[in-house]
Amino acid sequence: MLDDNKTVFHLIEGDSDEQDLALTLAENLANDESIDMDEIAVLAQAEGIDPVTTDGEHSDRVESLVDDGISIKACSNTLDMFDIDNADLVAGVETVSSGVGExxxxxxxxxxxxxx
Incomplete structure (x- = not known):
């Protein structure tokens, strides 16, 4: 049995509604007072990378999650594939070497x- 409550939400699809849902679920979990969460992470890769970019449709939500202490991670392989520079990521987004490895x-x- 695990002593810590930790959850990772995976952003991998390009569908805006699905991206919004994942971010909403992460936010809801962070605000749920019935469970003591130790860590919440959101990992963006492949077509799901858009929300963590500064011009992404949901970038304001990502910024708010970062401000709330949720760890937001972006796959470096995806950044290379889409020619996205680290400077194009929302402040506070961490890059990881590969999404699947993370x-x-x-x-x-x-x-x-x-x-x-």
């Missing part, structure tokens, strides 16, 4: 995986 690490560290 998901593997997080799940091995006890994170629950949620993909809306």
């Amino acid at each position: 998901l593997t690490r997080l799940q091995n560290d006890g994170y629950a995986y949620i993909r809306p």
